[in-house]
Amino acid sequence: MAHYTHVLRSVAVGATALALSSFSLMHTALAASTIKLGSVLSITGPASFLGDPEDKTLKMYVDKLNAAGGVDGKKIELVVYDDGGDANKARTFATRLVEDDKVVAMIGGSTTGTTMAMIPVFEEAQIPFISFAGAVEIIEPVRKYVFKTPHTDKMACEKIFENIKARKFTKVAMISGTDGFGSSMRAQCLKVAPAYGVSIVAEETYGPRDSDMTAQLTKIKAAPGVEAVVNPGFGQGPAIVTRNYAQLGMSSTPLYQSHGVASKSFIELAGPAAEGVRLPAAALLVADKLPDNDPQKKVVTEYKKTYEDTTKQPVSTFGGHAYDGLTILVEAMQRAKSTDPKKVRDEIEKTKGFVGTGGIVTMSPTDHLGLDLSAFKMLEVKNGDWTLVQPGS
Amino acid sequence: MSELLQFLISGLTVGAVYALVALGFTLVYHAADVVNFAQGEFVMLGGMVTVFAYAAGVPLPLAALLAVIVAVVVGLLLYWLAIAPARGASAVSLIIITIGASILLRGAAQIVFDKQFHKLPAFSGDTPIHLLGAVIQPQSLWVLGGAALVVLTLYYVMERTLIGKAVVATAANRLAARLVGVNVTTVMALAFGGSAAIGAIAGILITPITLTSYDVGTLLALKGFAAAMLGGMGNPLGAVIGGLLLGLLESFGAGYVSSTYKDAIAFIVILAVLFVAPQGLVGRRTVERV
Numbered sequence: 001m002a003h004y005t006h007v008l009r010s011v012a013v014g015a016t017a018l019a020l021s022s023f024s025l026m027h028t029a030l031a032a033s034t035i036k037l038g039s040v041l042s043i044t045g046p047a048s049f050l051g052d053p054e055d056k057t058l059k060m061y062v063d064k065l066n067a068a069g070g071v072d073g074k075k076i077e078l079v080v081y082d083d084g085g086d087a088n089k090a091r092t093f094a095t096r097l098v099e100d101d102k103v104v105a106m107i108g109g110s111t112t113g114t115t116m117a118m119i120p121v122f123e124e125a126q127i128p129f130i131s132f133a134g135a136v137e138i139i140e141p142v143r144k145y146v147f148k149t150p151h152t153d154k155m156a157c158e159k160i161f162e163n164i165k166a167r168k169f170t171k172v173a174m175i176s177g178t179d180g181f182g183s184s185m186r187a188q189c190l191k192v193a194p195a196y197g198v199s200i201v202a203e204e205t206y207g208p209r210d211s212d213m214t215a216q217l218t219k220i221k222a223a224p225g226v227e228a229v230v231n232p233g234f235g236q237g238p239a240i241v242t243r244n245y246a247q248l249g250m251s252s253t254p255l256y257q258s259h260g261v262a263s264k265s266f267i268e269l270a271g272p273a274a275e276g277v278r279l280p281a282a283a284l285l286v287a288d289k290l291p292d293n294d295p296q297k298k299v300v301t302e303y304k305k306t307y308e309d310t311t312k313q314p315v316s317t318f319g320g321h322a323y324d325g326l327t328i329l330v331e332a333m334q335r336a337k338s339t340d341p342k343k344v345r346d347e348i349e350k351t352k353g354f355v356g357t358g359g360i361v362t363m364s365p366t367d368h369l370g371l372d373l374s375a376f377k378m379l380e381v382k383n384g385d386w387t388l389v390q391p392g393s
Numbered sequence: 394m395s396e397l398l399q400f401l402i403s404g405l406t407v408g409a410v411y412a413l414v415a416l417g418f419t420l421v422y423h424a425a426d427v428v429n430f431a432q433g434e435f436v437m438l439g440g441m442v443t444v445f446a447y448a449a450g451v452p453l454p455l456a457a458l459l460a461v462i463v464a465v466v467v468g469l470l471l472y473w474l475a476i477a478p479a480r481g482a483s484a485v486s487l488i489i490i491t492i493g494a495s496i497l498l499r500g501a502a503q504i505v506f507d508k509q510f511h512k513l514p515a516f517s518g519d520t521p522i523h524l525l526g527a528v529i530q531p532q533s534l535w536v537l538g539g540a541a542l543v544v545l546t547l548y549y550v551m552e553r554t555l556i557g558k559a560v561v562a563t564a565a566n567r568l569a570a571r572l573v574g575v576n577v578t579t580v581m582a583l584a585f586g587g588s589a590a591i592g593a594i595a596g597i598l599i600t601p602i603t604l605t606s607y608d609v610g611t612l613l614a615l616k617g618f619a620a621a622m623l624g625g626m627g628n629p630l631g632a633v634i635g636g637l638l639l640g641l642l643e644s645f646g647a648g649y650v651s652s653t654y655k656d657a658i659a660f661i662v663i664l665a666v667l668f669v670a671p672q673g674l675v676g677r678r679t680v681e682r683v
Contacts, residue, residue, distance in 0.1 A: 044503065049509065204647075205653045206652060206655075207655070207656060210655075211410075211599070212403050212407050214399060214402075214403035215399070215400050215403055215404075215643075215644045215645075215648040215652070216648075216652045218400065218648060239510070239604065247528055248399075248521075248528050249521070265510065268512070269512050269604055272519070
């Protein structure tokens, strides 16, 4: 009996070794004719509404690129890891991408937290990294190899206060999520408010998993002189804030949300309470409402159609950030006629007039985002849909 | 004054949910001496199954009933497949099993349902009720009323029926209960099924207010567990008191102290109570009664 198990075991070991070696042989053979791109996304976990559309977008467009012959005749091989929104996991995966998978470039990082954790890995390995996360701290100060595609939270604050100023409001209350995005945007809003003549007269916070914000909103309701309320946050929190806001009968005071809720599911979750809520968002959300002469019209309608036809889900701006990142990278590789990380990095930095879903991108050695405030549209929810707010109203 | 009332209402609503989750913990702990950390997943199942059945065209009451049935089946499976085979294992092993079950259920929900947030319509409309300057959502009344009904039913079953007496006997002394003819295994299975039903009811009642997703269970289990500890583990009355108290603490903490430290305030008070009265506010004296 013991003899048999011994034989069995050695056979098993041998077979495994054989399988492994043939696999790695295949692997090297593949690697020669492909371009290996890495991505770490929060496909599950609390930020899955960011990572999920990003993941689908990347896979969809990599397949499309490969079907069309790849980049300079080489197929793209995309390695995606799911960090579940955990910054520690993200860092481990980043190291794996660099050391084991030997990727030539990295696109992804769904949240600010995971992105910040991965930055040192790619900076040290000198591999270009295009993040899909929001906070301004990713690109300020400028790091040589780090870029990002979404608008920053600072820009969102500026866009909101611009609109508040246009409506001649000066006293504003804030209710912010305590997650990474909410607290970072809160800080940016506090910083830029004075430039627009806005004073923050009341301030509350809520946890990203809280199920009731009535207490905080009641406090804001009782604060004297509040003319508008701004809510930096993402996920289901802002939807509950919006519902509680309407339930407490506060709807006569304008409520501003951030681009963190810029997806159709926000309107669905908040229901009728979302009517009249304003937020800054990318042109993608109002693709069909853009005037025909808008330079982004073609790109955003095409992306929207491709995404919705393939996934049967409504498009969100988050998937758009992934589309922008992948396209910027592919175009840079085509211009560089090389997959050498350093050359690709130089070309990403020279991106000029790139029309993406997030806006028109022109990067420079001092600007690794390349978007200005015109990339944001001020939207208002009307009759359960997004509408464009006319400037000055 | 109107603010105080508003804090009171939102505190009681959230607290009633914590109380229901805590009741689930208590029931299982009472009968089987297991702290079931998959309790939050029953709440998730209640909400998610209702949402998806309702979206598929099933009328809301039937969808809710279906959700309760699904949760009970899952609760029984959890007992038969994971807890019962580990009979005699240490408390820690059993806790690890339930944590594993919780992760498994969350993962399965991710695949069976999806990763998005979902809502249900409020059972009797969204028109708020105004009372002395405060606003009450009709759904809050559903939550409070539903919780009260569950508590009363549970009380009746435990105090007035043979099954309830069997549960109490099992809790007091398993061997003695078996000797007087109580089928201990059935009683424990009943406790798991019952706690699953209570969790699912909580999930159905709160989804119109709080939304639901595959992972709402984690935080609710934590808060429910804290409530059960605060009230006294294994005591149904304690679970209700602990839950309501935790909800009120959070609400008043956010309203009068600072919303930044809302969770911290609640947990500091719980710690303080447990230092003074380690058995919780109501203790587990009732178990010794038999």
